[in-house]
Amino acid sequence: MHRRSFIQKSGLSGLGLALIPSIFSFQDIEYSVLELMGKANIDLYGNGYQMRKEAQEAFEAMRKAAYGAGIDIKPVSSFRSFARQAAIFERKYERYAIEDGMKPLDAIDKIIEYSTIPGTSRHHWGTDIDLIDGSKKVSGDVLVSEKFEAGGPFEDFKLWMDENSKKFDYYLVYTDNPKRRGFKYEPWHYSYAPLSIPMLAAFRRKNILQLLEQEEFLGSEHFTTGFIKTYIQDNILDINPELL
Numbered sequence: 001m002h003r004r005s006f007i008q009k010s011g012l013s014g015l016g017l018a019l020i021p022s023i024f025s026f027q028d029i030e031y032s033v034l035e036l037m038g039k040a041n042i043d044l045y046g047n048g049y050q051m052r053k054e055a056q057e058a059f060e061a062m063r064k065a066a067y068g069a070g071i072d073i074k075p076v077s078s079f080r081s082f083a084r085q086a087a088i089f090e091r092k093y094e095r096y097a098i099e100d101g102m103k104p105l106d107a108i109d110k111i112i113e114y115s116t117i118p119g120t121s122r123h124h125w126g127t128d129i130d131l132i133d134g135s136k137k138v139s140g141d142v143l144v145s146e147k148f149e150a151g152g153p154f155e156d157f158k159l160w161m162d163e164n165s166k167k168f169d170y171y172l173v174y175t176d177n178p179k180r181r182g183f184k185y186e187p188w189h190y191s192y193a194p195l196s197i198p199m200l201a202a203f204r205r206k207n208i209l210q211l212l213e214q215e216e217f218l219g220s221e222h223f224t225t226g227f228i229k230t231y232i233q234d235n236i237l238d239i240n241p242e243l244l
């Protein structure tokens with residue numbers, strides 16, 4: 001349906017189709033700022049996790065296929081509201097800047113190695129999910145990249161996902177490309193591309209800088225315009241190019 005509307009707009013020209021930057025980008029739906037920033041009540045689906053319907057259905061199909069191969073895909077985190085992300089950010093800010101006595105900007109830089117500034121998390125969209133293999137016994141934190149490497153408990157999960165996740169339109173966001181800036185490598189964070197690509201495109205059409213400058217939470221008083229611009233470039237946009 002979306003593809004048809006794109007073709008109509010491009011005047012049925014082969015040239016128009018050749019300009020499509022990505023195989024999913026014909027879904028040029030508009031999303032509200034509230035929806036993109038985790039502040040809207042959206043319909044969510046899933047047993048023990050929460051995602052948009054299409055993403056949830058594709059996830060269940062992927063989970064079923066993996067189960068047949070001996071991998072028990074388990075969601076650790078899925079949809080997250082603005083309020084939830086703000087609580088995570090503030091808890092970390094408190095720990096680093098207040099308890100550990102780090103300088104505010106150093107504390108913020110440490111937070112954004114793995115955690116987003118509230119309002120900018122892809123988990124706000126209901127399209128992204130953090131996954132592990134629930135059949136493996138693990139001690140300590142589960143979302144640690146070494147656990148997904150050779151010899152680690154989630155090695156088989158990662159190999160299966162590398163081979164199969166794209167068949168279900170799920171892509172890693174924060175890849176291990178050493179040239180990538182922004183968030184560190186997250187072998188657990190997957191995104192449902194048919195929805196998250198148009199959502200990122202919609203988010204980019206908003207004035208993200210202005211939106212972030214309006215927000216107030218612990219630590220946000222230290223955000224400068226330059227910091228936010230770099231954050232948008234590195235942390236929001238320097239991701240797996242297949243998701244742009």
Ligand SMILES: [Zn+2]
Binds near residue numbers: 077123128129130
């Ligand atoms: Zn994540």
